Amino acid sequence: ACGGPELTKSADGRTALRVGIIPTIDAAPLYLGVSEGIFAKHGLDVSVHVADSGAALIPAAIKQENQIGYANVISDFQAAEQGLDIKLIHNCCGTGSDPAKDVSRVLVKPDGPIRSVDDLAHANLAVNSLHNIGEVSIKMALEKRGVDVSGIRFTPMPYSDMNDALKRGDVDAIWQVEPNVQAALAAGFTPLISNFVEARPEATLGYYLTSGAFAKQNPEVVKAFSDALDEANRFATEHPDKAREAVVTNLKFNPEIVSTANLPTYPQGLDRASAQEYATYAVRFGAVEKAPNLDELFWSGPGN
Amino acid sequence: MTAVHAARTARPGWQLAAGTVVILLVLEEVLTRTGVLPADYFPPVSQIGAALLPELAGAQLWTQVGQTLQGWFVALLLATALAVPLGLLLGTVWWVRGLTRPIVEFLRPVPSVALIPLVVLALGTGKQSELFLATFAAFWQLLVATTAGAGAVDRVTAETARCYGLTRVQTLRWVALPSALPYLMTGIRVASATSLILVVTTEILIGVPGLGAQISLTRAGGSPDLMYAYIIVTGLLGWLINIGLTAGERRLLHWDAANRDDANRDAANRGSR
Amino acid sequence: MNRRTLSALLGVVGAVATVAIWWLATENSTSVYFPPLSRILETAWEHWLSAEGRADIAASIGNLLSGLAIGVVLGIVVGVALGQVPLLHRALSPSIEFVRAIPATALLPFAMMLFGLGTEMKVFLIALGCVWPVLLNALDGTRSLEPTLRDTASVYGITGVRRQLNIVLPSAAPRIASGIRVAIPLSLILTVTSEMVGSHQGIGFVIVDAQNTFRITDMWSGVLLLGVLGFALTWLFGLAEKLLLPWEKRAERAL
Amino acid sequence: MLEVTNIAKEFPTRTGTARVVDDVSFTVGEREFFTIVGPSGAGKTTVLRCLTGLAKPTEGSVRFNGKEVTGPPPEFAVVFQDYARSLMAWFTVRRNVELPLRNLGLSAAERRQRVDTALAQVGLAEAGSKYPWQLSGGMQQRVAIARAIAYRPQVLIMDEPFASVDAQTRADLEDLLLRVRDETDLALVFVTHDVDEAVYLSDRVAILSRSPSRIDEIVPIDLPAERDQIGTKELPEFARLRAHVFSRIRVMVNSTEPASAH
Amino acid sequence: MLEVTNIAKEFPTRTGTARVVDDVSFTVGEREFFTIVGPSGAGKTTVLRCLTGLAKPTEGSVRFNGKEVTGPPPEFAVVFQDYARSLMAWFTVRRNVELPLRNLGLSAAERRQRVDTALAQVGLAEAGSKYPWQLSGGMQQRVAIARAIAYRPQVLIMDEPFASVDAQTRADLEDLLLRVRDETDLALVFVTHDVDEAVYLSDRVAILSRSPSRIDEIVPIDLPAERDQIGTKELPEFARLRAHVFSRIRVMVNSTEPASAH
Ligand SMILES: Nc1ncnc2c1ncn2[C@@H]1O[C@H](COP(=O)(O)OP(=O)(O)OP(=O)(O)O)[C@@H](O)[C@H]1O
Ligand SMILES: Nc1ncnc2c1ncn2[C@@H]1O[C@H](COP(=O)(O)OP(=O)(O)OP(=O)(O)O)[C@@H](O)[C@H]1O
């Protein structure tokens, strides 16, 4: 994409910025950044745009329709591998090191065919999309536990349908993320592994991104966004209740479920180390063919 | 004549329809309450209704309804405006039809959903994309209907037009179009649902504001009651739209055998004997 | 040369011209989203002719044909019935219109609830989508049955199944055919939709997977295949129509 | 056998209802050839439609063998004025004629034989395998007649059945009708614009007034039962009846309507 | 003015082609009233279709004012045998009659006036706002006639235009045609099954043989130019011509076809 549309300024001189996101708890800092005036402080007038499909967010960022987009780490690799010109500019969300606080679980029916982690080796496991972060992180976690992952079958379906499918026995196990984990637990399912934490603790799982062209033309805007997010992420980490409230008001999340849900971490800066590890496994499990060049994929600051 | 008469015959039908709907609703309630249908993911109507009520009172729902309706309407209008003249042309000029047939048949099965990334890239994530995808899908359906209808002109009627020196355009307007109209109106009712469905689907997938975006949000947020409430609003919208279309159709096609009041009344008399 | 062969020839010309334009327009394209046609064709050739590709096609076609067949038969039967029993029509039409307006994606959970994840669920979704154009056309076609013909049937006591087969169906046939023409591409589209969930195989699965992993050329090759299939199905239907509705040829196109 | 008592028929219009048939009563006896004549637009077709139960009279009643007619009785056959539209374009001529016979419990051979006979009788022996749209107007009309005859009804109702055939064929078909009547004890209700034909064929001729129509007069045709195209038409009584019917129609046509006013 | 030279028409059939018209030639002069009669199925409608350029003769040619006819010339108007289908169900009677006038460069007032006149002439002054399917058969046929007359063609081609109207109205319409011919220098090509009508109206009557048809004879009608329903029909010459035409048709009908064989 060459050139791209001009940035507009709002009345008080702030730069208007559209940020695309998928409707998850991961979006909380973004909303808080708006409502708490953090973006405004950094000269940005951010509007949040929600889309169900990540497949639409990256083209929108490339077209600079949404100047900033979001995708998880594996999708980022896949987009880059196909030659899409994206730059990762800031951590969105990640995982801590306490398995109990993981936002993600693999769950099974208590009376189902899968009773133990080892049984997962031959499970039919529901994930939201194949060849993606669920599949990769689960395989990573299981390998670290010494389970042979070659026999697992993954079945794609929307998160919202998984509990039902498991209950009916269409699948043997499901991979859920918050807040659906809470609903799954409430339905009486047994969690087996906390795959994000177990795959790699303290990892960044998703990044804010922009098109290479935009990053090149508007380094100071990207910098301002990145700085603002540092603050927003910190704020969200410090005020988990406000983070929960933000997704309830903005994304219509069910307050009961959200109140008990684990929150992801909202890490500072732009973490490359965990991406490196994910890249290795992504190649190994066939999500991408070759490891991405992280130097190119990651934005290296306004100096560049 | 038609309107008065329609009102008169519509009344008993209305009660019947309402009765059927009530029966179906009660059935759903009973089935979910008794656990024949899994209630936690397919909530009973009373629960959906309870979730819907506060929404009905708020302004937000109506804004979303308005946005979806607007998308539906503009897309259907665009599709009609494009498909009808083209369909008349294809239906009446054999060589144009021959020339374009493979391309038309090739393009028709292209799924709009697969086009989403391309459309987003070309048109962005705004209303334009929604309109494009909905128009694209509705267009082909209307084109088929119009082409078939224009091809079904009675031979004698067409020859009459030729004999009295009607120009090509006049023949299209006064002969081919009215002849195609019964087909076209059916096509419009098919395409109307398609347009609505695609508007809602793009709203779900790329987050254009409207009912679909709400469905997507409530689904992600783990509130199936609310999600079904929005789905039901979508269905109701489709139903209301159809009432409007059917009424319009009766006026427009009052001359068609299907709507000739007397003939129908006699037929009904015979049917009920 | 008669008009039909000429028309077919023109079609070839049109198709070749379109392909040529597409080819030339994208030949030097560097856009990831709009790859050169030559590359799409190459990818299509490689994938769809491989054993895996053929298995994908076979899986999809099986679902598609079953769904389409069920949809068409159901559409004709219900449409013809509603068209002749006004009471039934009035009673059911709100419920029908309601269901009709709900997107297939929103119906997925319902379909899964009824049928689980298997083939039945996909066939159900495809049939549910295809039934509407056929149903509405059959309904309207039946309703506008030529009054003199209707009278003829009742005078000569042509009733019941005989009436349906000899009078109602043939006269609604052109409309029903136009409904089926709409249903065919719809069945392809719904095949894709239905394979978004719970599938490991199929054309739709390949397209959606390619889309999710940004393999746009693969996605194009899937779209291309759908186009080819749609064309082939419509063509086959045209042949069947000619066999089933031979009297239609009298309409040697009046205008 | 067939009693029509004070029937009236109204059609809904934009502004209310139009009374098309005002008050028509007559009876048709066994084996009777009953003809209705009247100005164009008088309501003849409408009366026939009520008679067969295809339309419901707004007032009055129609009884066949004492039973109220609410739909076409199986004993009736009808040749419609709009004959072209009463044929099924998707069936051959044979199939069109044969279709009504399927309910009569006949063997295939019997059906075939009846169809062949009827087609030969109307002079279409060779057109059996054609489609209706491959036939001339008059031939289509004769297919409709053949269909009615092959059905062997008790009451045959015909609405201008010979409008599109040439004079010679018409005479042949007229005689065919008379012969069929004699052979099968048929009653006929017949509408025609040809006064000669009406008088030649009928036992009684009813003259309908302009719409809203009433029966102006029912003329008994006291000609010898044995009719023949030359002999009967030369009888002075024939000429008298013919002149009488014709003059009544003229009065009806000119009564209030400015036909061909200029 | 109108020259038909050795036209033949074949239709494709399952087994090859059927020759329906074998060899027909005639010319129609200015202001001439030219009538074609012949057995049902002879090919009259087919000849008319070739004449108007609606169908292409397999052999031979049709020329109008020296120019080959390949499509309906704007100077022609046609009343189709299948009149009901030639009316547009979606337009009122007025609109049906007015439609062809739109291309004649008339003002709205002139158009309205022409439509009113034509409808009054055929006795349908009051039916203007009805739809064709609300009319009786004869009324529909008269709408088709009104449409042709309002168009004021140079050549008027009519295929059994009075088949569905009563005797009195028919006579009125016949005289209307003659008057219009005299007033507007119209030429007419007319098909009828009514021999009296053919002789009464025509300058020449062409008798068509059975299909594959040829012209059996063209009979010049040497009756005084001023025709009138009573006087003309009482002339001995009228009776002679009538008998002659009738006997020719009888010969044609009975020639090979076993009409009403039993
Ligand atoms: N569906 C209808 N709606 C309104 N008026 C109608 C309808 N059908 C018939 N009429 C009117 O009823 C009158 C009688 O019609 P009908 O067809 O019975 O006449 P008819 O005697 O058969 O005439 P014809 O000899 O011309 O066939 C006509 O004036 C016609 O306009
Ligand atoms: N489309 C067609 N295909 C095959 N045969 C046809 C077709 N149209 C007409 N014919 C045949 O041509 C012959 C003449 O038909 P045409 O309609 O010209 O007769 P006609 O003289 O007008 O008869 P009528 O007085 O009954 O109207 C008929 O035998 C008919 O079967």
Ligand SMILES: [Mg+2]
């Ligand atoms: Mg009538």
Ligand SMILES: [Mg+2]
């Ligand atoms: Mg003819």
